[in-house]
Amino acid sequence: MTNVFEATDPRGRRVTCTDETWENHILTGHPIMEGQEGDVQAAIQKPTIGIFRDAHFEDREVYYLLKRRTYVKVVVRFDGDVGTVITAFETDSPKRGERMIWPVSSD
Amino acid sequence: MAGLERLMPTSELKTNALKAFRPGPYNPLFFKYDSVFDALKIQIVPPETKTIVHYVDDYVGLLYTPDDLEIVGLQVEAFEHGFLPSHDAVRRVWRLSDSCEFEDFGDMILAVERAKPEVAREVVKATKDTLDGPISEALEHAYA
Numbered sequence: 001m002t003n004v005f006e007a008t009d010p011r012g013r014r015v016t017c018t019d020e021t022w023e024n025h026i027l028t029g030h031p032i033m034e035g036q037e038g039d040v041q042a043a044i045q046k047p048t049i050g051i052f053r054d055a056h057f058e059d060r061e062v063y064y065l066l067k068r069r070t071y072v073k074v075v076v077r078f079d080g081d082v083g084t085v086i087t088a089f090e091t092d093s094p095k096r097g098e099r100m101i102w103p104v105s106s107d
Numbered sequence: 108m109a110g111l112e113r114l115m116p117t118s119e120l121k122t123n124a125l126k127a128f129r130p131g132p133y134n135p136l137f138f139k140y141d142s143v144f145d146a147l148k149i150q151i152v153p154p155e156t157k158t159i160v161h162y163v164d165d166y167v168g169l170l171y172t173p174d175d176l177e178i179v180g181l182q183v184e185a186f187e188h189g190f191l192p193s194h195d196a197v198r199r200v201w202r203l204s205d206s207c208e209f210e211d212f213g214d215m216i217l218a219v220e221r222a223k224p225e226v227a228r229e230v231v232k233a234t235k236d237t238l239d240g241p242i243s244e245a246l247e248h249a250y251a
Contacts, residue, residue, distance in 0.1 A: 025141055025144060028139075029146075029154075030158070031154070031155050031156065031157050032158060032173070048111070049110035064111060070159055071114070087141065087146075089160055090160065091161070091162065091168065092113065092114040092161050093114065093115065093160075093162045094111040095162045095165055095168075095184070096164055097165035
C-alpha cells in the first residue's frame with residue numbers, strides 16, 4: 001500500500017491518504033472526486049474556516065475546502081497526532097453536530 | 108456549526124428523477140455500504156454517477172447530480188454507530204441477512220437482494236421527519 005499524498009495540517013499534524021482509500025473508498029463511493037487529490041490535500045493544509053470534530057466519532061476530524069459552488073469535505077481518523085483519510089467527497093453544506101476545534105476561540 | 112455557510116438551499120433541489128423512477132429487475136436501486144466510513148448510500152442512478160451531498164441533519168444527506176440538481180439518492184452517515192440503534196425498523200431489516208442460516212453463498216446473495224428494497228423503505232420512513240414533504244414523498248415513491 002502506498003500513499004497518494006501526505007499533508008500537514010495547520011496544527012502540524014501529519015495526515016496520509018493511501019491508494020487503497022483513494023481507490024476503494026473515495027473514487028468508488030464518490031466518483032466526482034476523480035482528479036481532486038490536490039483539493040483534498042489543500043483542504044487538510046489550508047482548511048476553510050477551521051478544523052471540525054465529527055458529529056458522531058470522537059477520533060474523526062473534518063476539513064472543508066471551499067470551491068466555487070461546493071466544499072470538498074475530508075474526513076480523517078486520528079490515532080494520536082497521526083491521521084489517515086477515510087473518505088472525501090463534495091458537499092454544499094456543513095453537517096449538523098460538527099463543532100469547530102481549531103482555531104480555538106480566545107473568547 | 109459556526110462559520111460554514113450552506114451554499115445551496117434545499118428548495119433548489121429537484122425531485123423529477125425520483126418521481127419518474129420505477130424500481131424493478133432492470134431498474135434497480137443501487138446500494139453501497141462503506142464499513143470504514145460507516146455510511147450507507149442508496150441511489151437510483153449507477154454508482155459511477157457524480158453526485159454532491161446536501162445534508163439535512165446530522166445523519167442524512169441527499170445526493171444530487173450537479174448538472175441538473177436532481178435528487179438521486181440518500182447517504183446515511185454513522186449508519187451502524189448511531190442511525191441503526193435509534194431506528195428499530197431499519198435495524199431489523201438491515202440485520203435480516205445476518206440472522207439467517209444460508210445453505211450457500213447464492214442463498215446469502217438472494218437474501219441480501221431481497222432485503223435491499225425493505226432497507227430503502229425503512230430508511231426513508233426513518234428520515235421522513237427531517238425531509239421536506241415533497242422530497243420525502245418522492246423518495247417514498249422511488250423506493251416503494
